[in-house]
Amino acid sequence: MQMHQTVGGDVLLDVRDLQTHFYGEDSVTRALGGISFQVKKGETLGVVGESGCGKSVTALSILRLLPRLTAKTVGGQVRFHGRNLLELSDREMRQIRGDQIAMIFQEPMTSLNPVYTVGHQIAEVIQIHTKASRSVAMARAGEMLRLVRIADPERRVNNYPHEISGGMRQRAMIAMALACSPELLIADEPTTALDVTIQAQILRLIVDLKERTGTAVMFITHDLGVVAETCQRVIVMYAGRIVEQATVIDLFARPAHPYTQGLLRSVPDRRRARHRRLPEIPGIVPSLREPITGCSFAPRCPFATDICREKTPSLRDVGSSHATACWRAEEVMGA
Amino acid sequence: MVGLMSAAFAALGGLLIGIIAGYNRPFDNIVMRVMDGLMSIPTILLAIALISLTGPGIGILIVAIAIPETPAVARLVRSVVLGVRERPYVEAALCGGARLPKVIWRHILPSTIPPLMVQSATVCASAILTEAGLSFLGVGVPPEIPSWGNMIASSRLYLAIAPLTIFAPGICLAVTVLAVNLLGDGLRDLFDPHAKRRR
Amino acid sequence: MSGPLLKVENLTKHYPLGSGIFKKTIPVIRAVEDVSFSVEAGETLCIVGESGCGKSTVARLLMRLVEPTGGRVLIDGTDIAGLKKDALHAWRRRMQMVFQDPYSSLNPRLTAGQIITEPVENFERLGRRQRQALAADLLRNVGMSPEMMHRLPSELSGGQRQRVGIARALALRPSLIIADEAVSALDVSVQAQILNLLLDLQQQMGISFVFISHDLGVVEYIGRRVAVMYLGRIVELAQCEALFAKPVHPYTEALIAAAPVPDPTRARLATPVEGEVPSPINPPTGCAFHPRCPLAVERCRIDVPPLVPMADGRVVACHVRAPAGDARHLAPVTGDHPLYPVAMSDTLSIRASRVHR
Ligand SMILES: Nc1ncnc2c1ncn2[C@@H]1O[C@H](COP(=O)(O)OP(=O)(O)OP(=O)(O)O)[C@@H](O)[C@H]1O
Ligand SMILES: Nc1ncnc2c1ncn2[C@@H]1O[C@H](COP(=O)(O)OP(=O)(O)OP(=O)(O)O)[C@@H](O)[C@H]1O
Ligand code: SF4
Ligand SMILES: [Mg+2]
Ligand SMILES: [Mg+2]
Numbered sequence: 001m002q003m004h005q006t007v008g009g010d011v012l013l014d015v016r017d018l019q020t021h022f023y024g025e026d027s028v029t030r031a032l033g034g035i036s037f038q039v040k041k042g043e044t045l046g047v048v049g050e051s052g053c054g055k056s057v058t059a060l061s062i063l064r065l066l067p068r069l070t071a072k073t074v075g076g077q078v079r080f081h082g083r084n085l086l087e088l089s090d091r092e093m094r095q096i097r098g099d100q101i102a103m104i105f106q107e108p109m110t111s112l113n114p115v116y117t118v119g120h121q122i123a124e125v126i127q128i129h130t131k132a133s134r135s136v137a138m139a140r141a142g143e144m145l146r147l148v149r150i151a152d153p154e155r156r157v158n159n160y161p162h163e164i165s166g167g168m169r170q171r172a173m174i175a176m177a178l179a180c181s182p183e184l185l186i187a188d189e190p191t192t193a194l195d196v197t198i199q200a201q202i203l204r205l206i207v208d209l210k211e212r213t214g215t216a217v218m219f220i221t222h223d224l225g226v227v228a229e230t231c232q233r234v235i236v237m238y239a240g241r242i243v244e245q246a247t248v249i250d251l252f253a254r255p256a257h258p259y260t261q262g263l264l265r266s267v268p269d270r271r272r273a274r275h276r277r278l279p280e281i282p283g284i285v286p287s288l289r290e291p292i293t294g295c296s297f298a299p300r301c302p303f304a305t306d307i308c309r310e311k312t313p314s315l316r317d318v319g320s321s322h323a324t325a326c327w328r329a330e331e332v333m334g335a
Numbered sequence: 336m337v338g339l340m341s342a343a344f345a346a347l348g349g350l351l352i353g354i355i356a357g358y359n360r361p362f363d364n365i366v367m368r369v370m371d372g373l374m375s376i377p378t379i380l381l382a383i384a385l386i387s388l389t390g391p392g393i394g395i396l397i398v399a400i401a402i403p404e405t406p407a408v409a410r411l412v413r414s415v416v417l418g419v420r421e422r423p424y425v426e427a428a429l430c431g432g433a434r435l436p437k438v439i440w441r442h443i444l445p446s447t448i449p450p451l452m453v454q455s456a457t458v459c460a461s462a463i464l465t466e467a468g469l470s471f472l473g474v475g476v477p478p479e480i481p482s483w484g485n486m487i488a489s490s491r492l493y494l495a496i497a498p499l500t501i502f503a504p505g506i507c508l509a510v511t512v513l514a515v516n517l518l519g520d521g522l523r524d525l526f527d528p529h530a531k532r533r534r
Numbered sequence: 535m536s537g538p539l540l541k542v543e544n545l546t547k548h549y550p551l552g553s554g555i556f557k558k559t560i561p562v563i564r565a566v567e568d569v570s571f572s573v574e575a576g577e578t579l580c581i582v583g584e585s586g587c588g589k590s591t592v593a594r595l596l597m598r599l600v601e602p603t604g605g606r607v608l609i610d611g612t613d614i615a616g617l618k619k620d621a622l623h624a625w626r627r628r629m630q631m632v633f634q635d636p637y638s639s640l641n642p643r644l645t646a647g648q649i650i651t652e653p654v655e656n657f658e659r660l661g662r663r664q665r666q667a668l669a670a671d672l673l674r675n676v677g678m679s680p681e682m683m684h685r686l687p688s689e690l691s692g693g694q695r696q697r698v699g700i701a702r703a704l705a706l707r708p709s710l711i712i713a714d715e716a717v718s719a720l721d722v723s724v725q726a727q728i729l730n731l732l733l734d735l736q737q738q739m740g741i742s743f744v745f746i747s748h749d750l751g752v753v754e755y756i757g758r759r760v761a762v763m764y765l766g767r768i769v770e771l772a773q774c775e776a777l778f779a780k781p782v783h784p785y786t787e788a789l790i791a792a793a794p795v796p797d798p799t800r801a802r803l804a805t806p807v808e809g810e811v812p813s814p815i816n817p818p819t820g821c822a823f824h825p826r827c828p829l830a831v832e833r834c835r836i837d838v839p840p841l842v843p844m845a846d847g848r849v850v851a852c853h854v855r856a857p858a859g860d861a862r863h864l865a866p867v868t869g870d871h872p873l874y875p876v877a878m879s880d881t882l883s884i885r886a887s888r889v890h891r
Contacts, residue, residue, distance in 0.1 A: 050721040050722070050723065051721050165810050167810050168810070195584035195585050195748070195811060196584065196748070196750070196789060196792045196793055197584065197788055197789065197792045197806060197807050197811075198810065198811075199792065199794075200791070200792035200794075200806035200807075201806045201807075201808075203794070204805075204806055222721070222722070223794060224722070224796040225751075225793065225794025225795055225796040226794045227796075227798075228794065228795065228796050228797055228798040229794045229795070229798075248798040249798050249799060251798075252796070252797060252798050252799070253799075262723060263722060263723060264796070266722050266723050266725070266726035267722055267726075267751060267796050268726075268729070268751040268752050268754065268755035268756075269751065269796065277730050277733070278726040278729055278730055278755070279726065280723060280726040280727045280730060281723035281726070282727075284691045284693065284694075284724075285691075422638055423633045423634075423635060423638045423639035424638065424639050424640055424641040426594075426599055426631075426633075426639075427631070427633060427639050427640075427699075427702065428641075428652065429597075429599060430597050430599070430626065430629075430630060430631045431626070431630070431652055431653030431656060431702065431705070431706070432623055432626035432627060432653055432656040432657060432706065433652065433653075433656045434623065434656070437656070441652075442641055445643050446643075
C-alpha cells in the first residue's frame with residue numbers, strides 16, 4: 001500500500017490507489033497501476049510525465065469519462081467532499097461534472113460542438129447547472145467570454161467554433177469550464193496544441209483566473225517549463241504510477257527519483273554550456289501490456305540494484321511534503 | 336469465367352487510369368469527367384449497345400462488361416493515390432532521389448492493392464449478374480456455349496414442365512454471386528485491421 | 535571550398551487558394567515571402583517561428599518538393615530551382631531531409647533495412663550482401679543494433695523510428711541535412727538522444743544542418759545561427775548567443791519571453807504579447823507584426839521593413855529597432871525597458887516565500 005498524508009480539512013480531492021485497465025482483444029493494458037494523490041483547496045497541482053504514462057487516463061478516471069466498452073477502473077477510490085465518486089450514480093456524477101469539477105481538453109476543436117455557437121454551448125452548461133433562464137444564461141456566457149479576455153465578446157458569442165482561432169477556442173473552453181465556478185478544474189494539456197506566444201497568454205489567463213476565483217487546478221502537461229511557471233506542487237508519473245511528488249521548488253532543486261532527475265537534465269537549457277552532450281535517459285518506456293515486476297524504471301535506471309528489479313517500491317517520504325517511489329532515493333538526492 | 340475476366344480487365348484498366356489520374360492534373364480533369372459520363376449509363380444498356388455494334392462473342396462480351404465497371408475502380412484507385420502521394424514517406428522517397436515510376440511501383444501501388452482486391456470482388460459479382468442478364472436477353476454469350484444465363488433463357492420455355500431446369504442455374508447463380516461478395520468482405524477484413532477489430 | 539554551401543535568395547512561395555477558372559484574381563496563401571539566407575559547410579542554421587509561418591514550406595522548397603514562385607536556391611553556386619529532372623536527380627545526393635513525424639514518414643510495409651538502403655539503390659545497384667552490410671553500417675551510425683533491419687516500423691519505438699529516418703538521410707552521405715521539426719514529436723528523454731546523435735554526426739562527418747523547430751530550447755542548444763520567421767518572412771537572423779542574449783526584433787523578444795523556462799526559482803510569467811498570429815491569406819500591410827507590436831509607429835502600418843544589417847553582423851527587419859540607412863552603425867540595443875516585463879504573479883511569490891521561510 002502507498003502512504004497517505006493525513007487528510008486535513010483543506011483536501012479537496014483524495015485519490016487512493018486508483019487502478020484503471022484497458023481491455024484489448026487479447027491483452028490488458030494496465031494504464032494506471034494504483035496511484036494515490038491529493039489536490040488541496042485552491043492549489044495548482046502539476047501532473048507531468050512522458051507520452052503514454054497515464055496522465056489523461058488519470059483525469060478521465062476521476063471524472064468517469066473513460067470509454068465504457070474497453071476501459072474499467074478496477075480498484076481504488078476517488079474521494080471528493082468525502083464521497084467516493086466511483087460509487088455515485090450516473091446522474092449524480094453528471095451533476096458533479098461541470099458544476100464542481102470541470103475539465104479542459106487538449107484539442108479544443110474536438111470538444112466543442114461544431115454545430116452550435118460558442119455562446120450557446122456555454123449558456124447550455126450554465127442552464128443545466130443553475131436552472132437560469134435562456135437570456136440570463138446567454139448574458140452570463142458573454143460575461144464569461146469577457147472574463148477569459150476574448151475581445152468583442154458580444155459578437156463572439158454568436159460565432160461557431162470553426163470561425164474562431166485555436167487560441168480563442170481554448171479560451172472559450174476555459175470560459176465553459178469556469179461558467180459554474182467549479183471547485184476543481186482539470187486541464188489536460190490545455191496549451192500543447194498552441195503556439196508559444198498564445199500558450200503564454202493562456203497560461204497567464206489560467207493563473208490569473210485561479211487567483212481570482214480560488215479554484216484548485218490539476219494541470220496535466222509534459223512540458224517541465226509550463227510546470228515550473230504555473231504549479232505549486234507536482235506529481236511525476238512513469239508507466240502508470242506516481243514516482244515522485246513534491247513542491248515545484250523541491251522537485252527542480254532536489255529530484256529524488258532517477259527518472260525525474262533524468263527528465264530534468266535532458267531538457268535543453270541555456271544555462272548549461274552549449275553543444276555539450278545532453279544527458280539522455282537510455283532505453284525506452286516499458287509496455288504496459290505485460291505485468292511489471294520491480295521498479296518499472298529499473299531497466300533504464302543508472303542507480304538500479306537487485307532489489308529494484310525484484311520489489312516494487314512504493315511512495316515514501318523523503319522530506320517535508322516530498323515523496324518518491326525509489327529504493328535508492330537518498331543516493332539519488334546525493335548524486 | 337466471363338465474370339472473372341471482366342473483373343480482371345476492369346481492375347487493370349481502373350488501376351492504370353486511376354494512377355495516371357492521381358498523378359496528372361490535366362489528364363485527371365478530362366478522364367474523370369468521361370468516367371462520370373460512363374458511370375451514368377446503365378451497364379446493361381451500354382453492353383447491349385456495344386455488342387450490337389460488333390456482333391456477339393465472348394471477347395467483346397468481356398470488354399462490354401468491363402468498360403462500365405471501370406470507372407468505379409478508377410475512382411477508387413485515384414482517391415487512394417491522391418491520399419498516399421501526400422504521405423511523408425512518399426516525399427521522403429522523392430528526397431532520396433527515387434524517380435517517379437519507382438515511387439509509384441514501390442510505395443503507391445502496394446497501398447492500392449487491398450482496396451482494389453475488395454472492389455474487384457464486387458465487380459466480379461456484378462459482372463456475373465450482368466453476363467447472366469445479357470445472356471438471358473440473348474445478346475450475351477453465344478447460345479452454343481453453356482452459361483447460366485443461357486440456361487435460364489432456354490429453360491424459360493419449359494418452366495411449366497420442368498421448373499428445376501430454371502431454378503437450378505438460378506440458384507447456382509445466386510450462390511456464386513453471394514460467395515464472391517462474401518469473399519470481398521473477407522478480403523476487406525484481411526487487409527483492413529480496423530475493420531477487423533470492429534467485429 | 536569558396537562561398538557558402540547553400541545560398542537562398544529571395545525565395546517566395548504562394549499557394550493558390552482553389553483554382554481560378556471563374557475568378558479573375560485568385561487569392562493566394564503567402565507561405566514564404568522573400569526569404570534569403572546562407573549556410574556554410576559544417577554549420578547549423580536554425581529556423582524558428584510559430585505554426586504556419588512557413589518553416590516547412592522553406593524546407594520543401596529547399597528539397598524542391600514544391601516549385602518556388604520566385605527566388606533561387608544555390609548549392610555550391612548551382613541554382614537547383616532551375617534544374618531539369620535528370621540534373622536534379624543527381625543533386626538530390628547532396629541534400630537530404632529528416633521529417634517531423636517518425637510514424638508517417640516511414641512506409642509501413644517496408645522493413646527498416648529496406649527503408650534506409652532505398653536511397654542508395656536509386657543511384658546504384660546493390661547485391662544482397664552489399665545491401666545488408668550497408669544497412670548494418672547505417673544502423674550502427676545512428677546507434678541501433680543491426681538486427682533491427684528486419685523490423686517493420688510498427689515494431690519500433692518513436693525514437694528508433696526517428697533514428698531510422700536519420701539513417702535514411704545519411705545513406706547518400708549528403709553534405710546538408712534539412713531537419714524539419716525532427717525532434718518535436720518525441721518525448722524529452724528521447725529528444726535528448728536524437729539531438730546528441732545529430733551533433734555527433736555533424737562532428738564526425740562535417741554535415742551541415744538546416745534545423746527547423748518551434749522550440750527555442752532546442753534551437754538554442756543546437757544552433758549556431760538562428761533565423762526567426764514571422765508570417766512567411768525572416769524578421770531577424772543572428773548568431774545564436776547574440777540572439778538569445780539580446781533579441782532586437784520585437785517579435786523575437788516576444789517569442790523568447792513567452793517560452794516557459796524549466797526553473798521555478800526564476801519563475802516568471804511574462805506579460806505575454808497580445809493578439810493572435812494573423813492569416814497568411816490576408817497578411818497585415820507594412821510590417822506583419824505591427825498589430826501585435828508594442829513599438830509600432832505609423833510607418834509600420836505602411837511600409838514593409840527591409841532586413842537591415844547591424845553592427846554585430848545580424849540582420850533585423852524593424853522600422854523602430856533597426857531603421858534603414860544608418861543601422862550598420864547601430865549597436866543592437868533593445869531599448870531601456872524590456873517589452874515584456876517579467877512579473878511575479880501572486881501565487882508565484884507566495885510559493886517562493888513559502889519555500890524560503
Ligand atoms: N482508449 C484506449 N484504449 C486502449 N488503451 C488506451 C486507451 N487510452 C489510453 N490507453 C493506454 O493507456 C496508457 C496511458 O494513456 P494516456 O492517454 O493516459 O497517456 P498520457 O500520459 O495522457 O499521454 P500523452 O502525453 O500522450 O497524452 C497508454 O499506454 C495508452 O496506450
Ligand atoms: N500544399 C499547400 N497548399 C496550400 N497551402 C499550404 C500548403 N502547404 C502549406 N500551406 C500554407 O502555407 C502556410 C505555411 O505553412 P508551413 O507548413 O510552411 O508552416 P510551418 O511554419 O511549417 O508551420 P508548423 O509549425 O505548423 O509546421 C500555412 O498557412 C499553410 O496553411
Ligand atoms: S517594424 Fe514596427 S511594427 Fe514591425 S516590429 Fe518593428 S516596431 Fe513593430
Ligand atoms: Mg494525454
Ligand atoms: Mg511545419
